[in-house]
Amino acid sequence: MPPSPTTYRSTEVAGRIVVGVADIALCDDPSAIVVTYALGSCIGVSIYDPVARVGGLLHFMLPESKINVEKAGQTPAMFADTGVPLLFKGAYELGAKKERLIVIAAGGAEVLADDGHFKVGSRNRTMLRKLFWKNNILLSADDTGGSISRTVILRMSDGEVTVRTKGKERTLWPT
Amino acid sequence: MADIDQILDKVDRLPALPSSVVRVTDMLTSGTTDLSEIEQIVRHDEALSMAILRQANSARYGRPGRMFDLKQSIVRLGGKILMKIVLEQQASAMFVRAGAAYGLRRGALWRGALGGALAADQIARTHDFADKDLCFLCGLLRDVGKLVMDMHFGSEYLSLISKHMQPEHTFVECERAAFGFDHAQIGGELAGRWGLPERICKTIRFHHEPPAEAPEHDLLVDIVHAADIICLWAGLAIGYDGLQYKLAPHVRDGLGLDRREAELDVSLTWCRLHEIEESMENALVQEHDS
Numbered sequence: 001m002p003p004s005p006t007t008y009r010s011t012e013v014a015g016r017i018v019v020g021v022a023d024i025a026l027c028d029d030p031s032a033i034v035v036t037y038a039l040g041s042c043i044g045v046s047i048y049d050p051v052a053r054v055g056g057l058l059h060f061m062l063p064e065s066k067i068n069v070e071k072a073g074q075t076p077a078m079f080a081d082t083g084v085p086l087l088f089k090g091a092y093e094l095g096a097k098k099e100r101l102i103v104i105a106a107g108g109a110e111v112l113a114d115d116g117h118f119k120v121g122s123r124n125r126t127m128l129r130k131l132f133w134k135n136n137i138l139l140s141a142d143d144t145g146g147s148i149s150r151t152v153i154l155r156m157s158d159g160e161v162t163v164r165t166k167g168k169e170r171t172l173w174p175t
Numbered sequence: 176m177a178d179i180d181q182i183l184d185k186v187d188r189l190p191a192l193p194s195s196v197v198r199v200t201d202m203l204t205s206g207t208t209d210l211s212e213i214e215q216i217v218r219h220d221e222a223l224s225m226a227i228l229r230q231a232n233s234a235r236y237g238r239p240g241r242m243f244d245l246k247q248s249i250v251r252l253g254g255k256i257l258m259k260i261v262l263e264q265q266a267s268a269m270f271v272r273a274g275a276a277y278g279l280r281r282g283a284l285w286r287g288a289l290g291g292a293l294a295a296d297q298i299a300r301t302h303d304f305a306d307k308d309l310c311f312l313c314g315l316l317r318d319v320g321k322l323v324m325d326m327h328f329g330s331e332y333l334s335l336i337s338k339h340m341q342p343e344h345t346f347v348e349c350e351r352a353a354f355g356f357d358h359a360q361i362g363g364e365l366a367g368r369w370g371l372p373e374r375i376c377k378t379i380r381f382h383h384e385p386p387a388e389a390p391e392h393d394l395l396v397d398i399v400h401a402a403d404i405i406c407l408w409a410g411l412a413i414g415y416d417g418l419q420y421k422l423a424p425h426v427r428d429g430l431g432l433d434r435r436e437a438e439l440d441v442s443l444t445w446c447r448l449h450e451i452e453e454s455m456e457n458a459l460v461q462e463h464d465s
Contacts, residue, residue, distance in 0.1 A: 021409070038283070040413040041418060061409060061441065061442070061445065062438050068442040068443070071443075074446075075446070075449075078442060078445070111418045111420055112343070112345060112419060113421045117427060117433075117434065118434050120437075120441075121418075147418040148417040149278070149413045166278065166333070167333065
């Protein structure tokens with residue numbers, strides 16, 4: 001079993017595992033808090049198995065790795081199509097079971113008046129849904145869209161996920 | 176409502192532009208690179224010397240099995256790269272502790288500044304723009320007005336702006352509704368007080384709202400504006416303002432910026448920033464608070 005927490009570039013500060021942009025953290029330490037700050041068009045995906053008390057958080061930036069295959073090889077968490085499989089495989093290696101996973105997504109915001117030219121946040125949301133649909137994964141909760149910044153916090157003791165915007169927190173799971 | 180001059184007069188400890196930045200900016204705007212003068216700047220600053228040694232001996236510029244000393248490193252890197260290292264280091268000292276008023280964690284404003292410089296440099300290269308180094312400098316300094324807002328309003332900033340936040344308005348429009356001016360305007364004024372050339376002041380002033388028509392239109396402003404949006408998509412320096420900004424259609428069309436190029440710029444900017452952070456061995460906290 002891999003050591004816990006298993007992270008790629010995350011840093012642990014005062015009991016908090018901080019997941020950076022284009023980064024993943026996997027964890028089976030029930031005392032840990034896993035957090036990713038300031039999601040804009042990026043999406044944070046939180047997964048948690050309440051029986052095994054194993055979870056993880058991914059902060060991906062762009063939908064498809066084909067835009068920069070070389071960088072995707074070095075930093076798979078940058079893209080949805082390479083980061084999401086890594087998140088789930090990592091959790092399974094720590095003992096999580098797919099059928100028990102609580103999956104939550106937040107972020108995917110847009111700049112104003114995009115007029116469909118770029119839609120980075122929207123394309124991130126679409127790619128995530130496509131990946132989940134193909135793999136029979138249901139989202140337990142999501143908080144996506146708009147133009148706001150979001151911080152996502154996963155509490156490993158019970159899987160509670162909160163989202164913070166402009167200093168105000170609300171619980172996404174349990175609902 | 177206070178005006179910009181009153182605030183700039185009142186704010187204690189206004190961020191000072193390091194003399195090394197003034198000297199490098201002079202070289203950039205005049206198009207002359209004086210290696211001996213850069214060497215003088217570097218030799219008087221231990222942190223700069225260390226940064227240059229690290230860069231010259233890095234995987235990108237070094238040679239396996241050989242260590243370059245400072246003199247060799249200066250020759251090896253050359254004037255353009257040395258100027259960028261000077262700017263990165265000195266701007267770091269200005270930006271690294273600021274940004275709390277905007278909901279940014281320590282180091283986030285600095286990451287946004289450097290990200291903007293790298294993105295502007297990337298776009299300028301793609302479009303073979305003659306003033307690539309000015310793009311880097313203006314990308315780096317574009318949000319200097321946030322330093323002033325941070326110092327003047329501090330923790331009151333959020334409550335003041337919150338009353339005027341409208342989701343359909345850009346953040347600079349909301350700032351103008353709340354304060355009578357926005358961070359880009361006050362940044363342009365500060366750059367003027369620093370004695371920076373008018374073109375740089377104008378780029379800072381208009382980096383969120385670049386003029387579309389001649390004679391005000393300037394490709395430098397367009398590139399820094401696009402770089403700012405690239406930074407948002409790369410998740411850099413996103414605070415209370417979120418993504419409440421617009422990419423000007425004339426910039427998108429003028430630069431021929433499409434989805435593929437934009438996403439490539441996002442990934443390249445992020446990777447280059449990460450490389451620099453690793454080479455600086457900087458203990459910045461890398462994320463931002465909402």
